[in-house]
Amino acid sequence: MKTFFVFSFLLVINYSFSQQIYKRTLKLMGSRFDITVVANDSTGAQQYINTAVKEIQRIENLISSWNKDSQTSLINNNAGIAPVKVDKELFDLIFRAIQISKLTDGAFDISYASMDKIWKFDGSMIKMPSDQEIKASVAKVGYPNIILDKDKSTVFLKLKGMKIGFGAIGKGYAADKAKDLLITNGVIAGIINASGDMNTWGKQPDGSDWKVAITNPLNKNNAFALLPVVNKAVVTSGNYEKYVIFNNKRYSHIIDPRTGHPSTGIVSVSVFAPKAELADALATSIFVMGVETGLNRINQLPGIECIIVDENGKIYTSDHIKIDN
Numbered sequence: 001m002k003t004f005f006v007f008s009f010l011l012v013i014n015y016s017f018s019q020q021i022y023k024r025t026l027k028l029m030g031s032r033f034d035i036t037v038v039a040n041d042s043t044g045a046q047q048y049i050n051t052a053v054k055e056i057q058r059i060e061n062l063i064s065s066w067n068k069d070s071q072t073s074l075i076n077n078n079a080g081i082a083p084v085k086v087d088k089e090l091f092d093l094i095f096r097a098i099q100i101s102k103l104t105d106g107a108f109d110i111s112y113a114s115m116d117k118i119w120k121f122d123g124s125m126i127k128m129p130s131d132q133e134i135k136a137s138v139a140k141v142g143y144p145n146i147i148l149d150k151d152k153s154t155v156f157l158k159l160k161g162m163k164i165g166f167g168a169i170g171k172g173y174a175a176d177k178a179k180d181l182l183i184t185n186g187v188i189a190g191i192i193n194a195s196g197d198m199n200t201w202g203k204q205p206d207g208s209d210w211k212v213a214i215t216n217p218l219n220k221n222n223a224f225a226l227l228p229v230v231n232k233a234v235v236t237s238g239n240y241e242k243y244v245i246f247n248n249k250r251y252s253h254i255i256d257p258r259t260g261h262p263s264t265g266i267v268s269v270s271v272f273a274p275k276a277e278l279a280d281a282l283a284t285s286i287f288v289m290g291v292e293t294g295l296n297r298i299n300q301l302p303g304i305e306c307i308i309v310d311e312n313g314k315i316y317t318s319d320h321i322k323i324d325n
Helices: 042-063 071-077 088-103 110-114 131-137 170-184 276-289 291-299
Strands: 007-009 020-028 031-039 146-149 154-157 190-194 197-201 211-216 219-228 233-238 243-246 249-252 266-273 305-310 315-317
Touching: 020 042, 031 042, 031 170, 042 071, 042 088, 042 170, 042 190, 071 154, 088 110, 088 146, 088 154, 088 276, 170 190, 170 197, 170 233, 170 276, 197 276, 211 266, 233 276, 266 276, 266 291, 276 291, 276 305, 291 305
Parallel strands: none
Antiparallel strands: 007 211, 020 031, 031 190, 146 154, 190 197, 197 233, 211 219, 233 266, 243 249, 266 305, 305 315
């Protein structure tokens, strides 16, 4: 779950400058989107925002597994049957997703959509699933069974009933694409915030950087960090609202696709990266990998940083983030 309220970004509107900040909030891809642009006037700003909205809707039509006519649905419907020819854009997105799976040792996996939904986080669970049920739930999950043919631009899922889904990177990818399109159209600065997947560029009209306030989800009244976000993405994921407790242990709704077991120990992750797509995938992966492995992996990646909050409220940061409390 991407949690919009884990962080806030500060919009400072200063009318002494010729350009101003314009923002629209709407529902896209089943989630809250806040689209912010710096423009000379309201008319131009609304046109820019409309352009971003159309691009996000285009991405949704391409990757949505809920749309029976999408290429993603066609891939899933032909699992175990035949390869499916897809647009280069979707092929490349799937290719990058597989690279992230390899980078995270399978902690991130778009074939998670094949998982049986045996865990319920709506209060209806009264006992844990059995070990056999948990193991069986991920029998069809596994990125090595996604077969790509670059020359033919085809995607084939080897196992009958296997599925892919872009819930962990789709909104981040849409934010990246909307940002790129607005830059191409001459928008000098702005923010695309897709329910916690935030991508920024340029500066505020007064010349200051966009800033993100990071709060501890267990104590939301105070931010523990206010950080500049300069031409990059920040994604904040939280799992502190959807969880179950068995034998005094808290199990979150983010499931390890390798084992079928819910992640434990972490309640919030913020990742800073050049692209929201990558930050999105890594934020989910850190929940599964845990604090120590997650930090070690991030520290090996240039240009990427993270902030982790564990279930006791303790804050961890990667090597190059400096926080003034």
